[in-house]
Amino acid sequence: MAAYKRVLLKLSGEALMGDDSYGINRQTIERMVAEVSEVSASGVELAVVIGGGNIFRGIAPGAAGMDRATADYMGMMATVMNALALQDAFRRAGVEARVQSALNIEQVVEPYIRPKAIRYLEEGKIVIFAAGTGNPFFTTDTAAALRGSEIGAEVVLKATKVDGIYTADPNKDPTATRYETISFNEAISKNLEVMDATAFALCRDQKLPIRVFSINKPGALNRAVAGENEGTLVHM
Numbered sequence: 001m002a003a004y005k006r007v008l009l010k011l012s013g014e015a016l017m018g019d020d021s022y023g024i025n026r027q028t029i030e031r032m033v034a035e036v037s038e039v040s041a042s043g044v045e046l047a048v049v050i051g052g053g054n055i056f057r058g059i060a061p062g063a064a065g066m067d068r069a070t071a072d073y074m075g076m077m078a079t080v081m082n083a084l085a086l087q088d089a090f091r092r093a094g095v096e097a098r099v100q101s102a103l104n105i106e107q108v109v110e111p112y113i114r115p116k117a118i119r120y121l122e123e124g125k126i127v128i129f130a131a132g133t134g135n136p137f138f139t140t141d142t143a144a145a146l147r148g149s150e151i152g153a154e155v156v157l158k159a160t161k162v163d164g165i166y167t168a169d170p171n172k173d174p175t176a177t178r179y180e181t182i183s184f185n186e187a188i189s190k191n192l193e194v195m196d197a198t199a200f201a202l203c204r205d206q207k208l209p210i211r212v213f214s215i216n217k218p219g220a221l222n223r224a225v226a227g228e229n230e231g232t233l234v235h236m
């Protein structure tokens with residue numbers, strides 16, 4: 001039984017690689033699409049923000065020496081590629097999804113228009129928000145907080161490679177322990193880098209809770225949508 005009527009799901013771009021070192025792993029994207037489709041079929045209105053870390057990040061070593069804003073626009077274009085791949089995978093699974101982009105590339109995807117996005121959601125279609133916020137120096141986590149606030153989502157679900165928020169990056173510190181819940185102010189003041197401070201602050205100001213959980217754990221998305229104790233809940 002779902003605890004929410006409308007959710008904003010932030011899907012990790014990096015997780016799309018699966019065990020590959022770059023790009024989109026077919027089995028991985030199909031598995032993600034199957035889990036998301038199941039939630040959508042249960043009647044929950046689902047908007048997705050997709051990251052771009054499997055292709056390009058403005059702050060990656062490959063962008064070193066580049067103008068930061070240019071590199072960030074490349075990162076946003078990477079999220080458009082992921083959004084198109086995701087839409088295609090939904091279509092193959094028989095699920096209707098629409099992509100809306102924060103950057104205008106009209107031959108490829110429709111632009112972000114808030115009322116239209118809300119109408120799609122009310123019609124039961126999945127909406128995929130591409131190109132982040134459309135502005136350099138931001139991340140797709142901030143785009144998730146922004147779009148989640150705009151569409152009146154009740155929660156931001158961040159599906160990523162780690163199974164929650166830890167006292168330190170668990171990939172660097174094996175002694176790190178996981179929080180079951182943490183307040184926005186604590187997450188910001190402890191500088192926990194699982195999400196950027198802008199995203200935390202926007203969600204805090206809009207009273208929009210965030211749940212961070214593993215995209216690779218079977219059933220975790222369903223449990224998060226059911227409001228169960230999965231991963232870490234960031235609260236007021």
Ligand SMILES: Nc1ncnc2c1ncn2[C@@H]1O[C@H](COP(=O)(O)OP(=O)(O)OP(=O)(O)O)[C@@H](O)[C@H]1O
Pocket residue numbers: 011012013014015050051052053054140141159160161162164165166167168169170171192193194195
């Ligand atoms: N305190 C922490 N708790 C949990 N993970 C952390 C923490 N600090 C840093 N991390 C790192 O944050 C990563 C998740 O955030 P990141 O923004 O890198 O990925 P993503 O949002 O899943 O990917 P993408 O940007 O491609 O969408 C984890 O893989 C983990 O290594």
Ligand SMILES: O=c1ccn([C@@H]2O[C@H](COP(=O)(O)O)[C@@H](O)[C@H]2O)c(=O)[nH]1
Pocket residue numbers: 013050051052053056057058059071072073074075076078079131132133134135136137138139140141142143
């Ligand atoms: O609003 C935004 C969102 C993203 N970017 C750039 O895209 C890449 C990929 O996004 P991730 O959140 O890391 O998956 C990011 O590194 C930025 O370079 C952006 O500029 N503005």
